[in-house]
Amino acid sequence: MAFDPTILGIACNWCTYTGADLAGTTRIQYPHNVRVARVMCSSRINPAFIFRAFELGADGVLVGGCHPGDCHYSTGNLYARRRLAVTKKILDFAGIEPGRFKVTWISASEGHIFAETVKAFTEEVRSLGPQTKFAVTKGNDQ
Amino acid sequence: MVKKIEHDRIQEIIAALMEKGILYAPVEDEEGVNFHLVDDPARVTLDFYNTVQGPKCAFFPQTEELIRYRMTHEGADAAEVEPDESPQVLFGVRPCDVRSLAIMDELFCGGGIVDPYWKNRRDNTTIIAYAFDTVDTVDFYGSFGIGAADDTGADILMVKVDGDLLLDARTEKGTALLAALDGLDEAAAEDEKRFAAAVEGAGALETRRIDTDCVARDLPGIFDSEFWQTEAAPCLNCGVCTFVCPTCHCFDITDETLFSKGRRVKTWDSCMFTDFTLHASGHNPRTKKHQRLRQRVNHKFSYYVTNCDVISCVGCGRCTRFCPVNIDIAGIVERARKRASSQQINNQ
Amino acid sequence: MKGIEKRLREEAKKLLETGSVSAVLAFRDGYDGDHPVPFAARDVSDADAIVFNEYCTHNLARYVTEYEPGTKIAIAAKGADSRALVVLIQEEKVKRDDLVILGIPCSGMKDARRGTVIDEATTGNTVNPVIHDIMLADQLPEPDTSPYSVLTDLESRGHDARWKFWRKELSRCIRCYACRNACPLCYCDPCFVDQTEPRWADKSPSLESNLMFHLTRFYHLAGRCVDCGDCSRACPMNIPLYLFHKKVAKECEEMFGQTAGMDPEETPVMVDFKVEDSDEILL
Numbered sequence: 001m002a003f004d005p006t007i008l009g010i011a012c013n014w015c016t017y018t019g020a021d022l023a024g025t026t027r028i029q030y031p032h033n034v035r036v037a038r039v040m041c042s043s044r045i046n047p048a049f050i051f052r053a054f055e056l057g058a059d060g061v062l063v064g065g066c067h068p069g070d071c072h073y074s075t076g077n078l079y080a081r082r083r084l085a086v087t088k089k090i091l092d093f094a095g096i097e098p099g100r101f102k103v104t105w106i107s108a109s110e111g112h113i114f115a116e117t118v119k120a121f122t123e124e125v126r127s128l129g130p131q132t133k134f135a136v137t138k139g140n141d142q
Numbered sequence: 143m144v145k146k147i148e149h150d151r152i153q154e155i156i157a158a159l160m161e162k163g164i165l166y167a168p169v170e171d172e173e174g175v176n177f178h179l180v181d182d183p184a185r186v187t188l189d190f191y192n193t194v195q196g197p198k199c200a201f202f203p204q205t206e207e208l209i210r211y212r213m214t215h216e217g218a219d220a221a222e223v224e225p226d227e228s229p230q231v232l233f234g235v236r237p238c239d240v241r242s243l244a245i246m247d248e249l250f251c252g253g254g255i256v257d258p259y260w261k262n263r264r265d266n267t268t269i270i271a272y273a274f275d276t277v278d279t280v281d282f283y284g285s286f287g288i289g290a291a292d293d294t295g296a297d298i299l300m301v302k303v304d305g306d307l308l309l310d311a312r313t314e315k316g317t318a319l320l321a322a323l324d325g326l327d328e329a330a331a332e333d334e335k336r337f338a339a340a341v342e343g344a345g346a347l348e349t350r351r352i353d354t355d356c357v358a359r360d361l362p363g364i365f366d367s368e369f370w371q372t373e374a375a376p377c378l379n380c381g382v383c384t385f386v387c388p389t390c391h392c393f394d395i396t397d398e399t400l401f402s403k404g405r406r407v408k409t410w411d412s413c414m415f416t417d418f419t420l421h422a423s424g425h426n427p428r429t430k431k432h433q434r435l436r437q438r439v440n441h442k443f444s445y446y447v448t449n450c451d452v453i454s455c456v457g458c459g460r461c462t463r464f465c466p467v468n469i470d471i472a473g474i475v476e477r478a479r480k481r482a483s484s485q486q487i488n489n490q
Numbered sequence: 491m492k493g494i495e496k497r498l499r500e501e502a503k504k505l506l507e508t509g510s511v512s513a514v515l516a517f518r519d520g521y522d523g524d525h526p527v528p529f530a531a532r533d534v535s536d537a538d539a540i541v542f543n544e545y546c547t548h549n550l551a552r553y554v555t556e557y558e559p560g561t562k563i564a565i566a567a568k569g570a571d572s573r574a575l576v577v578l579i580q581e582e583k584v585k586r587d588d589l590v591i592l593g594i595p596c597s598g599m600k601d602a603r604r605g606t607v608i609d610e611a612t613t614g615n616t617v618n619p620v621i622h623d624i625m626l627a628d629q630l631p632e633p634d635t636s637p638y639s640v641l642t643d644l645e646s647r648g649h650d651a652r653w654k655f656w657r658k659e660l661s662r663c664i665r666c667y668a669c670r671n672a673c674p675l676c677y678c679d680p681c682f683v684d685q686t687e688p689r690w691a692d693k694s695p696s697l698e699s700n701l702m703f704h705l706t707r708f709y710h711l712a713g714r715c716v717d718c719g720d721c722s723r724a725c726p727m728n729i730p731l732y733l734f735h736k737k738v739a740k741e742c743e744e745m746f747g748q749t750a751g752m753d754p755e756e757t758p759v760m761v762d763f764k765v766e767d768s769d770e771i772l773l
Contacts (some may be wrong), residue, residue: 048682048690048706055698056400068769078763082746085771086712086760089741090705093644093734095653103772133653134701173662173727194726204664205694279522376528378552380671382726385664398692409694415667417684463603466672466724467548468525 005059005125009036009118010045014072015107016064022111030115031122034062042066043076047087050101054091057135060100060125064114067105077105095133099124144310144329144337145320149188149302154325156183156233162319163229163266166200168193177232188234188302191278192458196239196388197232198246201263204410208395212403225258230267231319234300237292238283238456240271242388244295248450249391259408268319270309271296273340277347282472283457284349291344301340308337349457352472353479358447360482361440369481373474374432376467381412383461383471389442389454392418413438439474494594495542497626498566501592502537505564511590513557515550515565516540524602528553542566544600547608549718551575551674554584564590566626568599569616570718573751574674576621577714580751580758583677586621593622595630601723611640612732614717620752637717638740644733656734657697660704662727665695669721669731670707675714682706708734713742713759716751745771 011017017038023030039045042065053061063084071077084103092098102121106114147155159165160180167186169178175190177197211220243264250260273291293299297316300309308329311317320326329337364370384390394411398404411418414435419428428434446454455471462470502514518529518539526546530553531537550565551574557563567575572593578584595618599608615637617630644652670676670683683691683703691702715735722732743749745768746759 047709048702051702051705051709052690055702068765068767075763078765078767079761081767081769081772082760082763085745085767086709086738086742088771089745090708090734090738092649093652093737094656094701094705095649095651097649105769133657134698171662172659172729205696375530378668378671378724380668380724381666382668382724385666386726394693396693398694407694411693412666415684417680462521464726466668466720468520468527470521470525473521 003126003130005033005122005130006057007034007060007062007122007125008053008058009034009062009064010042010049011036011038011064011106012042012044012066012072012077013038013040015066015070015105016114018108019064019106019110019114022108023115024111026111028112028115030118033122033125034118041071041073041076042080043071043073043083045080045084047083047090050084050087050091051134054096054100054131054134057131059128059131060102060121062118062121063101063103064106064117065103067107070107096131097128099128100131144308144334145323145326146306146308146329146333147326149305149307151325152186152188152307153183155307155323156180156186158323158325159231159233162322163231163268165231165233166197167233186233188272188307191274191276192236192239192281192460194460194464195386196242196458196460197235198242198388198391200230200232200267201243201260202246202250202391202393206259206408207405208408209406210403211405214402225262227262227266230263232267232269234272235269235296236274236458237271237290237294237296238281238286238288238458239388240269240295241283241286241288241292242456242458243269245389245446245450245452245454245456246391248452252450268297268315269295270298270300270316273299273301273344274347275302275340275344277349278459279350280459280462280470281349281457282352282459285352285354285457285472286453286455288456289345290347290349291341299341301337301344303336303340306333306336308333308340310337350472352457352476354443354453354475357475357479358444358453360486361444361478364478364482364485365436365440367481367485369478370432370436373469373477374435377414377431377435377469378466379414379416379431379434380466381414382464382466383438383469384412384414385410386460386464388456388458388460413441435474439471439478442471443475491543491596494596494626495540498542498592498594499537499540501624501626502531502540502564503534505590506531506534506537511562511564513561513563514540514592515553515563517542517546517548517566542594544598545602547599547601547720547723549574549672549674549720551578552672552720554578554589554674555677559584560588562588562590564592566592566594567619567622568594568596569619570614570716571674572619572621573614573616573716574718576751576754577675577716577758579754580756581714586754590624591619591622593619593625595619595625595627597630597633603723604728608719608723610635610637612722612730613637613719616717621754638736641733641737641740645737659729660700661697662729663695663700663704664727665693665700665703666726668724668726669729672720672724673711673715674718674720675711675716676707678710682710704731704734708738711735712738713746713748713750715739 065077165180176194207223250257442454513530517526520527691699
């Protein structure tokens with residue numbers, strides 16, 4: 001059976017989450033592998049969430065926020081940009097392949113881009129295989 | 143009856159011991175020489191003054207599973223993890239560390255309530271002590287009546303002399319183990335003499351000494367003194383001293399659950415941590431570091447004596463060697479004693 | 491170094507005599523001369539106990555956050571120590587006016603436990619204090635070495651090799667928290683790792699919970715770590731934490747154009763942003 005990645009998605013409420021919703025309402029097909037969690041702003045994301053996701057067995061993490069300059073709270077995503085950049089460098093240095101963690105800016109009207117991004121990212125993670133480095137004991141029973 | 147083996151053939155005896163049970167021995171690793179569960183005889187070494195941590199991990203591991211559980215639709219499905227009863231061998235333990243085990247016995251087996259995790263392993267372990275042949279400037283085990291070649295509590299005493307390891311049983315368990323090990327040569331009369339000479343030589347080694355008379359009685363008298371603030375000023379409140387100490391035994395019990403299954407574990411804790419005495423109500427009686435340092439010193443040198451009739455310190459010097467800011471517990475106890483007696487003189 | 495010790499004692503005496511500070515943070519002898527202990531001199535008579543030698547490696551900025559805000563403190567500050575003070579000032583944990591910084595240019599410090607000389611491989615290459623009120627010795631020539639050249643080996647390895655390295659190193663961690671407690675910038679109360687709701691990391695030192703602790707801590711020090719190396723020296727298990735902290739520091743410098751702890755007027759990189767920050771790395 002082909003490997004079916006488990007990917008955590010974190011989407012900001014005003015842009016990416018709404019964009020994902022649009023993809024749904026316009027019936028665009030995209031893979032089921034990204035499980036989306038909603039935050040009010042990408043700056044809500046504590047990098048510890050990303051580390052924890054990999055520790056709990058996520059094969060990939062996809063973060064979506066408003067385009068820089070368009071943050072609903074004006075500057076949230078500008079702080080997030082720096083935080084997530086550092087997070088990416090930390091994961092890379094620790095030995096997690098860069099293809100497993102992606103940050104993307106998707107607006108509320110870009111439903112099709114959300115779908116495309118999920119499709120492409122799922123394939124990338126699928127090609128990298130299961131993430132077994134941080135997830136020493138994948139606790140999920142299912 | 144002394145047995146011997148060339149030190150260069152140490153791997154043979156290690157391999158033989160591994161067949162007798164779970165073997166804990168000093169292994170060279172990135173942190174230095176430390177007690178590890180041995181899986182490769184080639185990594186065992188006797189080339190050290192003392193190990194990073196004591197051998198308490200053989201009886202009181204840093205993490206011990208107590209219960210494993212899983213949640214099902216019907217409720218929780220939990221099973222106790224049975225205390226281990228496998229035979230164990232502890233190889234290469236310095237005399238001060240051997241003594242630490244007897245001190246911990248008072249806590250884990252004395253007082254009517256027995257900790258089966260500790261006791262089972264203790265009962266099933268054979269201890270091979272390793273005599274010192276030098277002293278360093280930090281140890282003070284002589285203060286507790288422990289000798290450099292002390293065999294109290296050991297099943298076998300081992301000395302390293304001129305490229306040979308000479309082993310002599312001290313208990314029935316030790317005799318049985320030595321008899322069961324192939325590859326050990328019977329010692330000649332010459333070797334018996336060398337063994338005796340080595341033990342005598344070690345007996346002449348002197349560590350620094352602190353005066354332990356009346357410490358237990360006098361420490362409570364300076365409980366409220368500013369002495370503790372001064373002594374605790376450099377302390378970082380990490381937990382290194384407690385984690386390298388062979389007689390520290392505080393532990394915590396927590397549940398580690400992931401999705402629908404988990405385990406209840408006992409893990410080492412440290413009285414130096416800020417939240418060690420944090421109550422569920424939010425109150426914490428020891429918020430200041432001098433309170434915590436005072437507690438550690440009083441516990442080891444006074445309260446443990448009241449409860450178990452022995453000082454809970456063997457003078458191995460590890461806390462001092464590994465303290466990031468070079469705090470010396472022997473110095474603290476000496477100064478405390480002097481402060482206590484000058485206070486008594488002033489009160490008269 | 492004897493010259494520095496003499497001047498340190500003189501300045502300490504002056505400051506304590508005039509009562510302009512409540513304490514002078516320096517060192518005294520420990521159980522022997524090679525194992526000094528951080529020491530807060532409070533009386534003029536304490537000043538004679540002050541020592542300074544090549545084993546006085548500890549970052550005394552660590553103790554500044556233990557004092558009530560507003561307390562006037564003098565502090566013997568080597569290069570990295572002074573940078574830590576700058577970060578504390580930037581983060582408003584201490585006011586510049588409450589500090590009398592006794593700058594100590596030095597190199598050739600030694601790690602007594604490991605018997606090694608401390609150089610830019612395991613600590614930064616800040617030999618001269620970046621702020622001071624009084625300099626206790628002449629400035630040293632700026633080194634031409636990079637504090638990041640020690641990273642070349644790990645950086646050149648592939649992800650699997652790097653993971654193998656960090657898995658080996660971080661598995662040894664016994665969660666004694668010496669690293670965190672030795673760090674002058676780990677002053678959070680409570681620390682995230684001590685929280686139970688949410689529980690970020692389990693108490694037992696499994697690889698997974700060690701990863702949570704260390705990676706999150708590396709992140710928390712991004713743009714703040716001043717490369718003093720105290721964390722790695724404090725570690726009883728010889729884990730080369732400085733390698734990861736240096737890597738994060740290097741990346742922050744390259745991405746955001748600022749070095750931690752150089753100018754009290756600057757805003758630390760992680761609480762700032764520029765509209766021109768690059769997206770490249772994220773995508």
